Amino acid sequence: MREDLRAIHAQSRRTYGRPRLVQALRARNHAVGHKRVARLMAEEGLCGRVKGSAPAARRPAQGCSSAGRESA
Numbered sequence: 001m002r003e004d005l006r007a008i009h010a011q012s013r014r015t016y017g018r019p020r021l022v023q024a025l026r027a028r029n030h031a032v033g034h035k036r037v038a039r040l041m042a043e044e045g046l047c048g049r050v051k052g053s054a055p056a057a058r059r060p061a062q063g064c065s066s067a068g069r070e071s072a
Contacts, residue, residue: 001030002040009046017048 008024009016016024022037041047047064 001025001032002044004028004030005037005040005046006044009041014046015049020048
């Protein structure tokens with residue numbers, strides 16, 4: 001399943017987030033829930049892109065929200 005997760009994410013040009021990845025994995029006959037996909041994405045270091053129209057000067061830094069955090 002991890003291989004499919006990475007392949008789908010790469011095919012989407014790293015734009016798909018958890019909801020679309022759940023849908024795509026289910027279409028490939030994987031029995032997954034949103035929490036499992038979120039956990040696997042975090043373990044693999046995958047994150048989707050957020051749509052927005054804010055100017056570049058006001059956008060927050062790109063990356064996953066959990067990047068750089070250490071679990072206690």
